[in-house]
Amino acid sequence: MNLKQSNSEKISPSDDAIIEIIEMHKWFDDFHVLRDINLRVGRQERIVICGPSGSGKSTLIRCINRLEEHQRGQIIVDGVELNKDIKNIEKTRAEVGMVFQHFNLFPHLTILENLTLGPIWVRKTPKKEAEETAMYFLEKVHIAEQYLKYPGQLSGGQQQRVAIARSLCMRPNVMLFDEPTSALDPEMVKEVLDVMISLAREGMTMIVVSHEMGFARSVAHRVLFMDAGKIVEQNTPDEFFDNPQSDRTKLFLSQILH
Amino acid sequence: MQSKTQITNETDAIKPPITSIGVIGWMRTNLFNGWFNSLLTIIVIYLLWKTVPPFVRWALFDSLWVSDGTACQQTDGACWSVVTANLRFIIFGFFPHDLQWRPLLAMLILIALLFYSRDRKRWKKSLGYTWVAALIIMGLLMKGGLFGLESVESSKWGGLPLTLLLSVFGLTAAYPLGVVLALGRRSRMPAIKTLCVIYIEMIRGVPLISLLFMSSVVFPLFLPEGVTVNKILRAQVAIILFTAAYVAEVVRGGLQAIPKGQYEAAEAIGLNYVQTMRLIVLPQALKIMIPPTVSVLISAFKDTSLVVIIALYDLLKTTQSVLSDPKWMGFSAEAYIFIAFVYFICCFFMSDYSRRLEKELAT
Numbered sequence: 001m002n003l004k005q006s007n008s009e010k011i012s013p014s015d016d017a018i019i020e021i022i023e024m025h026k027w028f029d030d031f032h033v034l035r036d037i038n039l040r041v042g043r044q045e046r047i048v049i050c051g052p053s054g055s056g057k058s059t060l061i062r063c064i065n066r067l068e069e070h071q072r073g074q075i076i077v078d079g080v081e082l083n084k085d086i087k088n089i090e091k092t093r094a095e096v097g098m099v100f101q102h103f104n105l106f107p108h109l110t111i112l113e114n115l116t117l118g119p120i121w122v123r124k125t126p127k128k129e130a131e132e133t134a135m136y137f138l139e140k141v142h143i144a145e146q147y148l149k150y151p152g153q154l155s156g157g158q159q160q161r162v163a164i165a166r167s168l169c170m171r172p173n174v175m176l177f178d179e180p181t182s183a184l185d186p187e188m189v190k191e192v193l194d195v196m197i198s199l200a201r202e203g204m205t206m207i208v209v210s211h212e213m214g215f216a217r218s219v220a221h222r223v224l225f226m227d228a229g230k231i232v233e234q235n236t237p238d239e240f241f242d243n244p245q246s247d248r249t250k251l252f253l254s255q256i257l258h
Numbered sequence: 259m260q261s262k263t264q265i266t267n268e269t270d271a272i273k274p275p276i277t278s279i280g281v282i283g284w285m286r287t288n289l290f291n292g293w294f295n296s297l298l299t300i301i302v303i304y305l306l307w308k309t310v311p312p313f314v315r316w317a318l319f320d321s322l323w324v325s326d327g328t329a330c331q332q333t334d335g336a337c338w339s340v341v342t343a344n345l346r347f348i349i350f351g352f353f354p355h356d357l358q359w360r361p362l363l364a365m366l367i368l369i370a371l372l373f374y375s376r377d378r379k380r381w382k383k384s385l386g387y388t389w390v391a392a393l394i395i396m397g398l399l400m401k402g403g404l405f406g407l408e409s410v411e412s413s414k415w416g417g418l419p420l421t422l423l424l425s426v427f428g429l430t431a432a433y434p435l436g437v438v439l440a441l442g443r444r445s446r447m448p449a450i451k452t453l454c455v456i457y458i459e460m461i462r463g464v465p466l467i468s469l470l471f472m473s474s475v476v477f478p479l480f481l482p483e484g485v486t487v488n489k490i491l492r493a494q495v496a497i498i499l500f501t502a503a504y505v506a507e508v509v510r511g512g513l514q515a516i517p518k519g520q521y522e523a524a525e526a527i528g529l530n531y532v533q534t535m536r537l538i539v540l541p542q543a544l545k546i547m548i549p550p551t552v553s554v555l556i557s558a559f560k561d562t563s564l565v566v567i568i569a570l571y572d573l574l575k576t577t578q579s580v581l582s583d584p585k586w587m588g589f590s591a592e593a594y595i596f597i598a599f600v601y602f603i604c605c606f607f608m609s610d611y612s613r614r615l616e617k618e619l620a621t
Contacts (some may be wrong), residue, residue, distance in 0.1 A: 087531075094528030104523035108313055117537060118527035151411050170527060 008046055017076075018043045018174055018205055019064060022075030026056075033059050034070070035229040046206045048216040048237070051226035053253060057209045060175045060226070064207070065096045078173055081127060092140065094122050097167030103159040105151035111138070111162050111238075112147040116170045121240040123170065130169070137165040141195050157188030168199075179210040211256055217241065225249045259543040263578040270317040330589060331565020341596045348596075351571040357408060361419040363541060364396040366421060376611060378618060412490050416571030418600070420490070424562040425571065425604075428497040429555050435498065436505025439533065443510055454506075462501035466561050469496040493565050501558040508554055512547030513539065545619045552612040556605050 019041040026034040041047060053191045062068040065076060066082050069235035075082045077092050081104045090156045106114050119125040125133070138144040141161040143154075151159055160180060167175060177196065181189045184204050193215050200206060200219045210216065216237050223240040225233040226250075233249050235238070244250045289299045305357035320335025323342060340350065350358045359419065371392050375385060388617075394422040400419065402408035461469075493548035506554055516539050524534040544551075566575040577593050 030368055061333055064525055067291040067525065090528050090530055096528035098523075098527075100523065100526075104517075104519035106520065106523070106542075107539055108545070118529070121533050121537065130580060164526070 009182055016043060017036070017041060018045075018078055019207075020074070020076040021064075022074040022076075024075060026059060026070045026072075028066065033229050034063070037073070037231060039224075041205065041207065043173075044203045044205055046200055046204075046220050047208070047224060048220040049207065049209045049224045049226060050211055050252075050256075051224075051232075052254070054206060055226040056224045056229040057137045057224075058144050058178050061098075061207055061209055064174075064176060065093050065098055066097075067165065069156065082228075090122075094118070094170055095173050097170060097172035097175040099160070099163050099167055099175065099177045099180050101183050103151070103156070103163045103183075105159055105166070107151050107164055110144070110148055111154075114151065114162060118166070118170045133169055136164070137168045138162070140168075140198075141165045142191075155185045155188060157191045161182065162190045164192075164195055164199070174205045174207065177206065177210065177211050179181050179211075181210065181212060213241065213257065225252065227252070275471060280567050286331075320547065326585070328585075330586075336592050337589045338592055338596075339585045340580065340592050344583075344586070348576045348580060348593075349417045349524060350419065350574070351576045352414045353416065353419075354408075354410060354414065357402075357410060360399040360402070360407070360410075361415075361417075364399040364420055366600055367396055368426065372607075378615075412488055415490065417431070418573050419577045420565075421562055421573045423490070424494055425559045427494055428501055428562065429558060431498045431502035432505055432553075432558070433551075437501035437540070438508050439506035440509035440513060443506065444513060454509075458503045458506050461500055466496070466564055467567060469500050470564060470568050472496070473614070481602065485581055489568070490570065493568060493570055497562060498559070500561075501554065504554045504558070505551065508547050508550045510544065511550065512543035515546055516543055545616075548612050548616050548619075552609055556608055559561060559604060559608070571599065 017040040019039070020038040021037050024034060024037040025032070037060060049060065051057050056111065061070055064077060064081075070082075078095055080088050080092055082089060082092060084218050102214065105111075109117065112131060112134055115137065116127065116130040117128040119133060120127060123130075135144060138147055141164055143158055143161050143165070144156065146154060146162075151162065153163065164175075164180075170252075180193050180196070185194060187213070193212060196206070196208070196215070197219055203216070206217070206219075208220070220237050223237050224231055224235055225240070225244075227248050233244065233246050235245075240249075244253055259316050290296045303592060316333070316338050319334060321338055322335065323338045324335055325339045326343065330339055338339055346355070347357060350361055367588055371389065374380065375389075375485075398404060398407065400415060400423075401410060401412065439454050442450050443458065444452070445451045470493055473496040474489060477492060478486065483535050520538055520542070521534060524538040529537065565572050565574060565575040566578070569575075571579070574597060581593055
């Protein structure tokens with residue numbers, strides 16, 4: 001498999017990298033899931049990762065906040081290298097927001113409590129201030145009136161927007177999205193993508209695992225294609241979709257675009 | 259076969275079909291639908307007719323409530339006098355007769371506090387302090403020796419206060435210990451995990467009776483000469499250790515039911531292990547395991563009666579002692595029915611409370 005990297009130098013909006021991954025490998029027992037990953041993500045850069053299922057794209061972003069442990073190479077997030085040091089990991093996790101495919105809201109807490117939990121316990125923000133911040137972000141994802149409800153009372157799209165707001169309350173420098181719209185009913189995909197697009201406009205650094213090609217085209221600086229644990233191709237969205245280089249990418253695109 | 263499909267434009271709501279009307283309809287559908295069920299119904303009615311009226315006659319109409327033993331020998335009915343005449347001994351055991359108001363007061367305080375604590379809205383810090391204060395007062399009432407209260411040796415404690423003491427302390431101490439053991443068993447640290455597994459499996463592999471025997475017979479052998487540990491305390495510790503192992507397995511089941519995503523979401527926010535457990539995992543896990551936990555606690559409560567084998571005079575033992583009195587021999591049915599009734603009240607209170615708690619916590 002050939003790694004192509006055509007005219008990709010102009011895209012990085014900022015030179016100092018917020019995330020740097022160098023020669024990273026990961027295994028699940030004997031299974032080599034990530035092979036020699038090298039990736040620099042600049043501040044305010046937005047990256048969409050796509051690829052067939054099992055290609056390691058979710059595992060890759062889960063390594064960035066150490067939900068998965070890598071075995072070789074380096075991952076440096078905002079100047080801090082991720083290693084066994086639990087304090088570093090907890091600090092990094094507080095700086096890196098994560099949105100999951102299945103939302104993972106806390107069902108026993110109200111929407112407001114879901115949002116204030118992190119700021120209060122991790123950032124030690126006073127309760128009142130945390131609630132004000134929470135309401136600000138709920139307003140932003142257009143769901144403020146539901147703040148006293150429990151997650152189970154909301155639709156999937158609403159829950160995912162709450163999950164995004166929950167991450168934003170921690171004031172992260174980077175947001176990771178792990179297939180944020182794949183578990184949603186089709187008519188709810190747009191409301192979540194709209195929130196993500198407005199987030200992008202404000203200059204948030206984002207790494208999104210997604211097959212929403214429209215989103216990738218309009219928002220991403222760079223699209224990464226992964227297959228069998230490798231980054232096979234990366235390019236600007238227009239180049240990537242209109243002029244894919246590797247055969248594997250062409251096949252994949254032809255399958256998802258019908 | 260041809261299937262006929264009909265498309266109707268009716269959108270009105272249609273009532274469900276009426277299968278039964280009135281008492282006769284209900285009886286026909288539930289008791290007499292078919293010859294087999296009709297036969298069963300008739301047999302059951304016959305059996306009830308044979309058993310219930312004689313029992314009611316024995317327990318109520320022909321029974322003696324306040325009499326002495328000899329009067330009881332004459333009658334065909336139940337002799338509840340065995341309970342009423344010996345009530346103070348059954349309830350308080352060998353506690354000095356003049357001082358029995360003290361355990362009575364202690365029990366009343368305990369029951370009042372338990373009822374007061376039923377409402378979750380009252381679970382505040384002040385309630386915790388009240389409990390601590392109440393426990394000290396109860397201990398003082400039982401033991402005496404201060405403030406002009408006559409001292410009573412704990413070897414004289416018995417009956418219902420002892421049963422309540424063993425179970426209330428046993429259950430409240432076993433529960434948190436069980437939670438800790440369950441967390442330990444799921445720990446990623448091999449040493450802690452192994453210790454917890456060994457503890458749980460060893461305790462669960464041994465009957466409570468043998469633990470009680472060990473605490474009363476074997477354990478003192480290892481103590482240096484002259485040092486003694488109170489017998490009740492030893493039994494209490496055995497009950498706590500035993501119940502904790504069972505609670506731990508129930509809690510572990512609850513922990514396994516929490517999806518991995520909850521842990522990941524908590525970690526992704528930056529919560530540490532203790533915060534994740536305390537704020538996210540345990541609140542959800544403890545809620546789903548209310549029914550099995552209460553089963554464990556109820557059976558532990560009843561198991562406290564096993565302390566009779568190490569000669570502690572709990573409620574069951576005091577009753578048995580009454581029955582060995584020649585005056586009251588032969589009335590064990592009445593006495594045991596009474597004991598069963600007392601146990602039932604306590605267990606019913608526990609399961610009723612768990613049902614209320616479940617309803618309140620349902621989201």
